[in-house]
Amino acid sequence: MKKLSVRRRHPLAAVVVLLLALAATGGLYAAFAPAGKAQADAGSQSLTIKEGKKLFEVGCASCHGTGGQGSSDGPSLVGVGAAAVDFQVGTGRMPAATSQGAQVPRKKTVYTQTQIDQLAAYIASLGAGPVVPTKQQYGPDGADIAKGGELFRTNCAQCHNFTGKGGALTKGKFAPTLEGVDPKHIYEAMQTGPQNMPSFPDTTLSSQNKKDIIAYLHAVDSSETTNPGGLELGGLGPVSEGLFAWIFGLGALIAVAVWVAARTAKAKKS
């Protein structure tokens, strides 16, 4: 201890303290900073962001503002994350034709996946948000379909119906059908909560839960779903069943009755 106190007035003491402080700060930063950003290839990343910014200025800025800060026609995109961009643009909801109407519907995509990635990178650069999930996250491997069904009925069926056929919300808004939706987009929708949908971040619905739900939807609401009972009739339940019973059931029976009544026996020979 004496050695140290003797040298504290050494001309280089300040330099040593400064170096130690810098090393500590840098070390702490290296230990705690987000790994993805730190390891990113800075060069190509900045180029992607640049391209994305260009696309943004042409296709999105009129509503969302030149810096993505939002305007009276569209919300701010700072902090929405790449996942939100990938979902909104990837399902064709964005760019919206108009800010009028109850809800922006799904439609044909206008950007290529590369362009969408560029846009997503630009928006992500404005502020941290959910990232685009990897195939490993939304793929079918290791998913528990039955658990997914239970989770779906608990969290999603109120709006999207038992098997994801969709349903009505107030004032013309609606929960869309989930048939034919890319698993990635389903994952992103849960993550980001687009439009009227609540968001289900990993703290609410873990990554494994999301995977289970996606696998369940694939089992009950995709082109590979089999209906052991025959025609699905839209999967809408008793309303379509009732219509079918009236039109084809009773309709056919009345037709048969008319046919039988028309073929009558002759009471007397004539």
Place this chain on the structure above:
Amino acid sequence: MSTTANDTSRARGKAPAGERIADWADGRLGIYSLAKANMRKIFPDHWSFMLGEVCMYSFIIIILTGVYLTLFFHPSMNEVVYHGSYVPLQGQMMSEAFNSTLHISFDVRGGLLVRQIHHWAALIFLAGMFVHMMRVFFTGAFRKPREINWLFGFLLFVLGMFTGFTGYSLPDDLLSGTGVRFTEGAILSMPIVGTYISYFLFGGQFPGHDFVARFYSIHILLLPGIMLGLMVAHLILVFYHKHTQFAGPGKTNNNVVGMPLLPVYMAKAGGFFFLVFGVIAAIAAVAQINPIWAIGPYRVDQVSTGAQPDWYMGFAEGLIRFMPGWEINFWGHTLVLGVFIPLVLFGVVLGAMAAYPFIESWITGDKSEHHILDRPRNAPTRTGLGVAWVTMYMITLVGGGNDLWATHFHLSINAVTWFVRIFFFVGPVIAFIATKRICLGLQRRDRDKVLHGRETGIIKRLPHGEFIEVHEPLSQEQLHTLTTHTQYAPAEIGPAVDENGVERKVTASEKLRAKLSNAYYGEDNQIPKPTSEEYKEITSGHGHH
């Protein structure tokens, strides 16, 4: 066996086996007199008279398939873990009722088909009863002496609704569980008695552990038992009253023109049973109904959008959906008008149908027997009221499916609900006025047809250049059919003074009745049918038109 008996029978030749069996049975059951009285019973021929048969056959099909289902269904709410063959439910907790329904659907031979026949037949049974009831209503077949049979039929429809409800609630799936919860809410909305009835029905708090077993007894025993009895009574009364018939030459209020029960109707009806069974089985084989595996087991914390009951309860669903959520608090007690008013309306709208024959007979004062059916146009006010009722029912059904109307026609669910709210009141009025005008128009057309003949569509040019359409006189049969109906005069209040010159007190109900009677038979409410004098006058000079 004695020798003499053998000898005599050999001498006469042995009677055919059929005759011997009939003899044996007659000695014990007395079937000869029964058959003699009923074998030649006459039934008139019309397709709309077979709607009741559709109902009866679908009811029989429901009983047959239902028996098969009871062999495999476990009416228990014990929790089990699913280990059957449907993968997306593997390892899920569910009630034994749900588990056994999955077992029937996937692991019992023919189970799914029979389940689907059972359910489709139930929908068709109720739809058949609805149409049958409308046929009876619009042709006036409910009039004396058939009012009680009308009530039997009405009861069959209402009991059918509740048998269906208890039936589709049995699998304990998420959709039906939501429906049972809905019913519990309706019961709870009843002032004072609601909570008691609910606790009694569910054996405590909803859902409890009892309701599936209780609904099972009600569904397979109590209600179908009553219905079977009512159906037999309904048929006995049809036999006793004899069937009604449409007006036509040779058909009077005192006869029935048609074919005998045996052999013609036995063959026809027997064949028709198989046709009905065939159509229902084909539908069940082609179209899926109530896929409980996709719906999932019931849990009180889960609910799905698009949760509707089967169509015959959709009317109740609609009433609840378009009713504003009113409630009042009275000394610390809440009266949920938003649910209670629909519950009352449910009874009132259905009850109106039950009461109609008695109301009409009171208004018109018509207490005579009727065996000839009315053509709907010849009873414009009744037809208008019927169409108004059907309109109200259909609008309510739209309300019950308001979310599907919204999503499928890209509308706002609020707009659909408001449409239903307004048209629940306005729709029946419009329907009544329009129907009545159409009926009167058709009566005028009949009158024209009788007096001027049928328009042939042939245009003739007269020598002086005028164009006329050739009218072809109707045949005697057609003339009879179009003019045979009775036209009544409205009930009068009667003289204001009695035979002694004393002023008579005219009651309010008498005045009301005269007014209503005028609405049925007043001057503007029916077109006078052509008299034979008018007909003779107009047809005496040829070439006139």
